Amino acid sequence: MKGAGTLLSFTDVTRRFGGVPALEAVTLTVGRGEFVSVVGPSGCGKSTLLRLASGLDVASSGAVETATDEVAYVFQDATLMPWRTVRRNVELLAELSGAGRGDVRERARAALESVGLAEFAGHLPRQLSGGMRMRASLARALVMKPALFLFDEPFGALDEITRTRLNLQLLDLFVERGFGALFVTHSVEESVFLSGRVVVMSARPGRITAEFAVPFPYPRPAALRYTAEFAELAGKVAAALEEAS
Numbered sequence: 001m002k003g004a005g006t007l008l009s010f011t012d013v014t015r016r017f018g019g020v021p022a023l024e025a026v027t028l029t030v031g032r033g034e035f036v037s038v039v040g041p042s043g044c045g046k047s048t049l050l051r052l053a054s055g056l057d058v059a060s061s062g063a064v065e066t067a068t069d070e071v072a073y074v075f076q077d078a079t080l081m082p083w084r085t086v087r088r089n090v091e092l093l094a095e096l097s098g099a100g101r102g103d104v105r106e107r108a109r110a111a112l113e114s115v116g117l118a119e120f121a122g123h124l125p126r127q128l129s130g131g132m133r134m135r136a137s138l139a140r141a142l143v144m145k146p147a148l149f150l151f152d153e154p155f156g157a158l159d160e161i162t163r164t165r166l167n168l169q170l171l172d173l174f175v176e177r178g179f180g181a182l183f184v185t186h187s188v189e190e191s192v193f194l195s196g197r198v199v200v201m202s203a204r205p206g207r208i209t210a211e212f213a214v215p216f217p218y219p220r221p222a223a224l225r226y227t228a229e230f231a232e233l234a235g236k237v238a239a240a241l242e243e244a245s
């Protein structure tokens with residue numbers, strides 16, 4: 001573990017599958033209250049990185065350390081239970097953690113409120129749009145008040161307008177709650193808009209080839225995306241990604 005403020009650290013991590021490296025010599029940290037994005041070409045090992053961070057997978061060599069047990073994993077697929085209402089889906093993790101009924105209810109209510117879904121609490125997942133299902137999935141994770149969020153392309157399947165809106169909502173939550181985040185995406189623009197730091201990974205085996213600090217202060221207005229400074233930085237990240245592919 002690098003320092004007192006570090007939530008997650010990878011130190012010289014390699015993961016091989018049947019002798020073939022998927023990730024190689026990855027060193028990376030996420031600090032408390034820090035938002036870090038990883039962009040890379042398809043198959044570069046981004047999901048493997050998150051699986052290692054969450055403890056679902058184990059490194060072949062090197063060290064993966066987390067300073068918290070309060071880790072939430074948000075997938076591209078909202079993975080809601082189709083027979084449970086939105087509220088009952090959002091309550092699920094708190095319920096499984098053994099929290100009392102009243103506490104579970106209150107936490108779910110607050111989380112649904114945070115993502116703007118309070119009035120849809122009684123709906124079934126199939127009655128929601130894709131963006132709303134993703135917000136429900138986010139609310140389900142928020143209920144646990146995680147210190148660290150792992151995001152695997154959570155908005156990848158959504159249309160551009162919904163995706164942009166959810167980026168803004170996610171940043172509101174980030175500013176309000178101050179969690180640490182490791183966010184995997186294919187979108188350069190999304191990575192720059194959300195993060196304090198963007199990490200670029202190369203094609204197989206996945207290695208970190210570039211890192212960019214994003215200097216724009218939070219909270220970030222939607223119009224940031226249309227500024228010259230934003231375009232310049234996104235251009236640099238895109239060039240590094242091109243080189244890594």
Ligand SMILES: Nc1ncnc2c1ncn2[C@@H]1O[C@H](COP(=O)(O)OP(=O)(O)OP(=O)(O)O)[C@@H](O)[C@H]1O
Nearest residue numbers: 017018022040041042043044045046047048049204
């Ligand atoms: N359990 C496994 N067994 C064998 N090979 C695996 C396993 N998991 C991942 N791999 C391989 O490791 C590499 C990285 O996979 P991973 O899913 O992490 O990539 P990714 O960057 O998330 O891909 P995408 O962007 O397409 O989702 C791929 O070549 C994949 O085939």
